[in-house]
Amino acid sequence: MAGVSPTPLLKDELDIVIPTIRNLDFLEMWRPFFQPYHLIIVQDGDPSKTIKVPEGFDYELYNRNDINRILGPKASCISFKDSACRCFGYMVSKKKYIYTIDDDCFVAKDPSGKDINALEQHIKNILSPATPYFFNTLYDPYRDGADFVRGYPFSLREGVPTAVSHGLWLNIPDYDAPTQLVKPRERNTRYVDAVMTIPKGTLFPMCGMNLAFNRELIGPAMYFGLMGDGQPIGRYDDMWAGWCTKVICDHLGLGIKTGLPYIWHSKASNPFVNLKKEYKGIYWQEEIIPFFQAVSLPKECTTVQQCYTELAKQVKAKLANVDPYFTKLADAMVTWIEAWDELNPSGEAPAKTSNVKAK
Ligand SMILES: O=c1ccn([C@@H]2O[C@H](COP(=O)(O)OP(=O)(O)O[C@H]3O[C@@H](CO)[C@H](O)[C@H]3O)[C@@H](O)[C@H]2O)c(=O)[nH]1
Numbered sequence: 001m002a003g004v005s006p007t008p009l010l011k012d013e014l015d016i017v018i019p020t021i022r023n024l025d026f027l028e029m030w031r032p033f034f035q036p037y038h039l040i041i042v043q044d045g046d047p048s049k050t051i052k053v054p055e056g057f058d059y060e061l062y063n064r065n066d067i068n069r070i071l072g073p074k075a076s077c078i079s080f081k082d083s084a085c086r087c088f089g090y091m092v093s094k095k096k097y098i099y100t101i102d103d104d105c106f107v108a109k110d111p112s113g114k115d116i117n118a119l120e121q122h123i124k125n126i127l128s129p130a131t132p133y134f135f136n137t138l139y140d141p142y143r144d145g146a147d148f149v150r151g152y153p154f155s156l157r158e159g160v161p162t163a164v165s166h167g168l169w170l171n172i173p174d175y176d177a178p179t180q181l182v183k184p185r186e187r188n189t190r191y192v193d194a195v196m197t198i199p200k201g202t203l204f205p206m207c208g209m210n211l212a213f214n215r216e217l218i219g220p221a222m223y224f225g226l227m228g229d230g231q232p233i234g235r236y237d238d239m240w241a242g243w244c245t246k247v248i249c250d251h252l253g254l255g256i257k258t259g260l261p262y263i264w265h266s267k268a269s270n271p272f273v274n275l276k277k278e279y280k281g282i283y284w285q286e287e288i289i290p291f292f293q294a295v296s297l298p299k300e301c302t303t304v305q306q307c308y309t310e311l312a313k314q315v316k317a318k319l320a321n322v323d324p325y326f327t328k329l330a331d332a333m334v335t336w337i338e339a340w341d342e343l344n345p346s347g348e349a350p351a352k353t354s355n356v357k358a359k
């Protein structure tokens with residue numbers, strides 16, 4: 001029928017998860033793209049503070065009191081005063097797909113000046129196969145106007161299911177504190193029109209501010225670790241989740257893509273504060289990365305939960321010598337899986353919150 005807008009893709013199969021400590025006015029700019037979708041807002045910090053959500057959005061909101069009430073003692077695995085709290089939203093969602101975005105990320109424009117529907121591009125990335133076993137030099141062969149190039153084995157052209165779609169950022173790039181300190185005015189103005197699969201056996205620094213994933217394929221691996229209040233490290237939440245997720249995707253034959261879509265990252269967080277949060281991570285990652293590069297998961301591990309529990313064992317055995325924190329983290333990884341399975345037995349109703357649903 002003329003004038004009837006098409007039903008947005010995955011409208012009832014995708015939740016948008018937003019970690020926040022502030023009012024969500026940023027949603028006004030995303031309204032054309034996000035309004036049809038259900039939001040899961042994870043309110044961090046003081047639960048007595050009211051987070052204002054613009055009218056017309058369908059959402060559920062969880063604050064720390066809700067997390068403690070729903071998880072009981074297992075709430076200890078969910079970070080406080082760090083964006084890592086967002087993973088609680090993945091756990092309580094009942095949808096097949098998740099898109100997570102930070103509240104200082106806005107709609108970017110492509111080189112033609114058109115607003116970028118980041119969610120639509122993530123959905124395209126997630127619904128098309130990935131190619132981790134052989135690199136296609138013309139990038140994503142499943143995009144319109146592209147294909148596999150000469151010499152690409154036909155036996156590999158079916159690809160594998162895509163578990164994660166990792167988007168990028170114009171304006172404020174996701175730099176670590178030292179880089180941000182030496183290049184305070186650097187802005188990313190380079191729009192690269194490419195989506196590519198991260199090859200099997202290669203790790204990558206997963207940023208959580210513009211990220212989509214297939215929750216049914218890889219959800220239990222998306223634990224954002226113990227960060228923030230009471231922890232010796234911060235701003236490595238998404239990195240930890242990305243390293244665990246990548247080794248498990250490699251083991252299970254799943255793919256991870258990076259590139260389009262871009263969002264406009266508007267706020268540079270304080271590099272001095274960031275340095276305090278992340279400096280241990282800058283040392284530790286020189287030992288963490290070789291650990292993940294050497295990880296081997298037994299073939300008996302055929303589910304994400306089994307892989308993740310095995311990974312937690314190896315973290316405890318091989319990283320405790322780096323710092324006692326990793327023993328605590330390994331235990332929290334196990335608690336996370338226990339909580340995930342408690343909230344996600346097959347066919348149960350979703351967790352209820354104490355907050356009023358949107359109007
Ligand atoms: O204590 C907190 C602080 C912030 N949040 C919410 O988390 C996101 C990201 O916050 P912010 O944009 O201030 O931080 P960045 O440094 O730009 O974030 C990048 O670092 C990663 C660290 O985890 C993060 O994923 C990257 O995007 C906002 O929505 C804040 O409202 C919070 O929940 N708790």
Ligand SMILES: [Mn+2]
Nearest residue numbers: 102104267269
């Ligand atoms: Mn930010």
